[in-house]
Amino acid sequence: MTVDELRHLFNTLIIEPGRGHTDPLLWSIRRRRHQARAMTGHYARQAPIEP
Structure with missing residues (x-):
C-alpha cells in the first residue's frame, strides 16, 4: 500500500468514520x-510494433 492509500484509509476509518462512506476498502x-x-495500457503503447 502506498502512503496516500494508507492516509486515505486512515482518514476514512479513524478521523471521519461517521461521514457515511459505503465501504472504505472498496x-x-x-x-x-x-x-x-x-499499467497494462502504458506497457502496450510502449511495446514495439511488429511489421
Missing part, C-alpha cells in the same frame, strides 16, 4: 484495479 480495491489497467 475505494482501495477500485484504485488498485485502475492502476493495474493503466
Whole structure:
C-alpha cells in the first residue's frame, strides 16, 4: 500500500468514520484495479510494433 492509500484509509476509518462512506476498502480495491489497467495500457503503447 502506498502512503496516500494508507492516509486515505486512515482518514476514512479513524478521523471521519461517521461521514457515511459505503465501504472504505472498496475505494482501495477500485484504485488498485485502475492502476493495474493503466499499467497494462502504458506497457502496450510502449511495446514495439511488429511489421
